Amino acid sequence: MTGWAVEAAGVEKRYGGVTALKGVDLRIPEGAIHGLIGPNGAGKSTLFDILCGITKPSGGRVSVLGMDVAALPAHHVARRGVGRTFQRTATFRDSTVRENLLFASYGRMRHSVLQRMARAPAWREDMAAFETRADAVLETCGLAHLSDQPAAALAYGTQRRLAVAVMLMNDPKILFLDEPVAGMNDAETAEFIALVRDIARGRTIVIVEHDMAAIGALCSEVLVMVDGAQVVSDTPERALAHPDVVAAYLGTDADD
Amino acid sequence: MTDITTGAPAGRARGGSASLKGAGLLALGIAAALAAGFGLGGDPFLLNLAGYTCGFAIFALSVNVMLGGLGEVPLGHCMFYGIGAYAPAMAMNHAGLPYEAGVAIGMVVAALIAAPIGWLTLHLTGAYFSIVSWGLSGVAMVTALNLDVTGGPLGLFGFSRLAVGPFDLSRPQTYFFVAAAILLAVLVVLYHVRGSRFGRAMEAIRQGPHLARSLGIDVFRERLKALVLSAPIAALAGALSLPYTQIVTPEVMSVLRTVDALLAALIGGVGLIFGPAVGAVIFTILPQFLDLDPNVKVLVFSLLIILVMVAAPGGLHQLWKAAAARLSHARKGDAP
Ligand SMILES: Nc1ncnc2c1ncn2[C@@H]1O[C@H](COP(=O)(O)OP(=O)(O)OP(=O)(O)O)[C@@H](O)[C@H]1O
Ligand SMILES: [Mg+2]
Numbered sequence: 001m002t003g004w005a006v007e008a009a010g011v012e013k014r015y016g017g018v019t020a021l022k023g024v025d026l027r028i029p030e031g032a033i034h035g036l037i038g039p040n041g042a043g044k045s046t047l048f049d050i051l052c053g054i055t056k057p058s059g060g061r062v063s064v065l066g067m068d069v070a071a072l073p074a075h076h077v078a079r080r081g082v083g084r085t086f087q088r089t090a091t092f093r094d095s096t097v098r099e100n101l102l103f104a105s106y107g108r109m110r111h112s113v114l115q116r117m118a119r120a121p122a123w124r125e126d127m128a129a130f131e132t133r134a135d136a137v138l139e140t141c142g143l144a145h146l147s148d149q150p151a152a153a154l155a156y157g158t159q160r161r162l163a164v165a166v167m168l169m170n171d172p173k174i175l176f177l178d179e180p181v182a183g184m185n186d187a188e189t190a191e192f193i194a195l196v197r198d199i200a201r202g203r204t205i206v207i208v209e210h211d212m213a214a215i216g217a218l219c220s221e222v223l224v225m226v227d228g229a230q231v232v233s234d235t236p237e238r239a240l241a242h243p244d245v246v247a248a249y250l251g252t253d254a255d256d
Numbered sequence: 257m258t259d260i261t262t263g264a265p266a267g268r269a270r271g272g273s274a275s276l277k278g279a280g281l282l283a284l285g286i287a288a289a290l291a292a293g294f295g296l297g298g299d300p301f302l303l304n305l306a307g308y309t310c311g312f313a314i315f316a317l318s319v320n321v322m323l324g325g326l327g328e329v330p331l332g333h334c335m336f337y338g339i340g341a342y343a344p345a346m347a348m349n350h351a352g353l354p355y356e357a358g359v360a361i362g363m364v365v366a367a368l369i370a371a372p373i374g375w376l377t378l379h380l381t382g383a384y385f386s387i388v389s390w391g392l393s394g395v396a397m398v399t400a401l402n403l404d405v406t407g408g409p410l411g412l413f414g415f416s417r418l419a420v421g422p423f424d425l426s427r428p429q430t431y432f433f434v435a436a437a438i439l440l441a442v443l444v445v446l447y448h449v450r451g452s453r454f455g456r457a458m459e460a461i462r463q464g465p466h467l468a469r470s471l472g473i474d475v476f477r478e479r480l481k482a483l484v485l486s487a488p489i490a491a492l493a494g495a496l497s498l499p500y501t502q503i504v505t506p507e508v509m510s511v512l513r514t515v516d517a518l519l520a521a522l523i524g525g526v527g528l529i530f531g532p533a534v535g536a537v538i539f540t541i542l543p544q545f546l547d548l549d550p551n552v553k554v555l556v557f558s559l560l561i562i563l564v565m566v567a568a569p570g571g572l573h574q575l576w577k578a579a580a581a582r583l584s585h586a587r588k589g590d591a592p
Binding site: 052054073074075076078079083084086090091092093094095102103104106107109110111112113115116117123126166167169170 | 444448451453455456457467471472473475
């Protein structure tokens, strides 16, 4: 490996007449917690989608964990260690917390329908490995006591932790979090920050967030994007003090 | 409850109770079939109808692999039912093959045709998938109407011997027992499919295709597998209609057949393994008792669907579930 979890250069994305990304460069060292900030419509989620192989870039080069993600289907990218949560929180709402994790273990399981019917060793091993891993992940994410709750019934902040738990089942090497603390109260945010620190060991984390306190608490470096272009990449303190960033945020604060 | 709904042994403690419950339901099904088989008092008409209903229930189950499993409305599924009905008819009438061989051929052909059809249509979702699938079944119907081997508009009839091994399906009671046994077998298979890795992938895709994909699930491939699994089940259902109908005409591929199965699944509950089968029984028995005109039947069932959707959006089984929950709640409340 190169030591870089993400290497992107000149990434462009056009949607018809709209240019969502205008040549973004991004390098994230392995093991870092990296921030990505910018006003609404800056192209942060679009960049996430490209890094996860869900959206294909219109131009530029993108390498994640050494993979050319632009050339791979999204499920391949996911299977090779790239996890992400969605801005509009996505969980399997009709199912319980534990079933959510069961769906998430798809990639770690091998048994066939026939092996399941025969209760063959392959099935039992898959299920035993799942139980062990699920228990550990539920513990980490503080969801152990909610294991049998339907996902849809969980409080909003808890659903966000479930979304992280679901991704942790696959033990991703890099995890993208799209506005994870949006809508959380201070206590929930503090808990979530602790969770991210906890799960950051041994993996790279990239966070899009409007909550600058959370960014400041977690990130070693942050990339600021405005209008599809990068403005500055620096420590959170210095990036936020940058005159262009101040201008961009003041400009949008008015309509928020 | 959730164990049955997802077929998943969700927890260590509940794994055993899920399979116990499954075995209990199976025993109940067998008992019900035996009671019906002997209880219908040897009335050949009712027994034949009951056998046909088992076939229809299997078709509803097949349709529900797509509806309850993937959240798609497979309007064109009647094509696979039709293939399943035509295959043994053609095998017997043109090739002198036994009925069972024709059934097997029909199931294989249905799966083989489902693969390319799925390849073409499953990139679409929602109404787009439904309409294209319906269109393809229309093509199949027109083909059956115009070919000689399918007997054109008159169809095929005058079959030699409808039998499965030693079981003569022209005897109404035998027909019913064989159809009921196959229905139970299909239920068992689908129960295990749901609890398997593949079944969970389907459920994940139904609930959130984007999240499923981000978890490494090949959404298109799993959807394709679901269609290729459900097509031979539909074909089996079509084949089981022969002892009752004694004829196959292009009509067998009418989209109304799919609509009937969809209604049955919705009434019985798409989230429950045996929901569509229960719905199919209600769907056949009710009009029989009320002696409904086919057109009135559609009206009655449409109204019934609306009522079910308002009172229990998950199907009738939700009402049972709610009732059971209330009962056990009351019992707990009474306990000191
Ligand atoms: N599928 C799409 N089709 C057309 N335009 C799109 C599409 N997705 C994003 N855009 C446009 O691209 C731009 C960037 O959107 P994006 O969602 O990436 O912004 P963002 O930085 O995540 O904003 P927010 O903070 O509001 O989440 C916006 O102008 C948006 O309208
Ligand atoms: Mg966004």
